[in-house]
Amino acid sequence: MRRRVVLGVLAGLLRLGTGHRHDEHLRRLSMEQIPLAELSQSQKQINQDIRQYWMRQANEALSSPCPFAPFGTVIVNHTVDGRGNIVCTGENTSHQSGNPMMHAIANCSQILTDPTGPYKMTVAEALAAFSDLTIYTNAESCPMCASAIRWAGFREYVYGTSIDELVRRGWDQIRIASREVFAMSVDLPRQTALIGAVLTNETNPLFSWQFDHSAPCPPGCSRSTWQAGSICSAA
Numbered sequence: 346m347r348r349r350v351v352l353g354v355l356a357g358l359l360r361l362g363t364g365h366r367h368d369e370h371l372r373r374l375s376m377e378q379i380p381l382a383e384l385s386q387s388q389k390q391i392n393q394d395i396r397q398y399w400m401r402q403a404n405e406a407l408s409s410p411c412p413f414a415p416f417g418t419v420i421v422n423h424t425v426d427g428r429g430n431i432v433c434t435g436e437n438t439s440h441q442s443g444n445p446m447m448h449a450i451a452n453c454s455q456i457l458t459d460p461t462g463p464y465k466m467t468v469a470e471a472l473a474a475f476s477d478l479t480i481y482t483n484a485e486s487c488p489m490c491a492s493a494i495r496w497a498g499f500r501e502y503v504y505g506t507s508i509d510e511l512v513r514r515g516w517d518q519i520r521i522a523s524r525e526v527f528a529m530s531v532d533l534p535r536q537t538a539l540i541g542a543v544l545t546n547e548t549n550p551l552f553s554w555q556f557d558h559s560a561p562c563p564p565g566c567s568r569s570t571w572q573a574g575s576i577c578s579a580a
Contacts, residue, residue: 382527382536382537382538382539383538384538384540385538387423387424388423388500388501388538391423391429393543395428395429396481396503396540396543396544397543397544398428399419399421399428399429399479399481399503400481400483400503400505400543400544400547400548401544401547402419402431402434402481403417403418403419403434403481403482403483403505404417404483404547404548404551405417405434406418406419406434406435406436406453407436408436409579410563410564410565410566410579411551411554411562411563411565411566411577411578411579412436413555413576414437415436415437415483415551415552415563416436416437416482416483416484417434417435417436417437417482417483418434418435418436418453418480418481418482418483419431419433419434419435419453419480419481420432420433420434420453420454420478420479420480420481421478421479421480421481422477422478422479423479423500423501424477424500429479432456432457432464432478433453433454433456433457434453435453435454453480454471454497457470457471457474458471472497472498475497475498475499475500475535476498476499476500476535477500478499478500479499479500479501479502479503480494480499480501480502480503481503481504481543482502482503482504482505483504483505483506483548483551484504484505484506484507484508484511484548484552485504485505485506485507485508485511485522485523485541486502486504486523487508487518487519488519488521488523488525488526491521491523491526491527492526492530494523494537495526495527495530495533495537496533498533498534498535498536498537499537500537500538501537501538501539501540502523502537502538502539502540503540503541503543504523504540504541504542504543505542505543505544505545505547505548505549506545506548506549506551506552507522507541507542507545508520508521508522508523509522510545510549510552511552514549514552514553514555514556514557515555515556515557516552516555516556523539523541524539524541527539550563551563554577558574558575562577563577565579565580566578566579566580567580
């Protein structure tokens with residue numbers, strides 16, 4: 346009797362887990378069916394070389410060739426001629442500041458209203474300016490930052506390494522994709538074009554070594570012993 350009860354409980358838990366995965370699968374499918382902002386003709390004219398150039402600038406926004414959290418961002422104005430004008434760069438400083446909200450996007454966008462910065466915009470001017478700007482991040486934004494991108498109403502949001510790839514490489518993540526955030530924010534007055542997986546052959550390696558001690562270090566770095574394992578540090 347006891348054995349049947351235990352087996353029944355286990356079967357119920359299995360059905361619950363399977364049902365959860367099924368519901369999650371349906372939720373993702375429904376998100377994928379919600380149309381996101383279409384690229385305008387001028388946005389389509391921004392070729393892959395230009396996209397890759399600015400993604401490299403996001404990588405180069407890092408203060409070290411191999412910080413443990415190598416999340417970099419660059420904001421660009423593509424409404425001007427040529428490949429665009431840089432507005433600001435930023436990197437994740439959560440580990441240094443102890444402030445979990447100081448992700449690269451927050452550090453970069455503050456420059457618009459900085460009274461000592463080059464733009465000195467009012468709050469209203471900064472909020473209006475976002476609609477002309479493109480944000481490049483070398484990794485897909487967390488749901489907090491993806492939501493901030495949508496509230497700001499950026500013209501475009503371009504990322505490199507995906508959240509799924511970060512998870513595969515050992516990074517703890519809140520597993521809500523940017524597309525899901527965008528799909529649930531269609532009521533906002535300004536839409537943002539979403540472009541993913543740009544220059545992943547260069548962004549993925551930045552996130553590959555932290556939890557895999559056999560992975561090569563980024564260029565300019567070498568492995569050294571640290572606690573029970575090893576870490577990449579600038580050579």
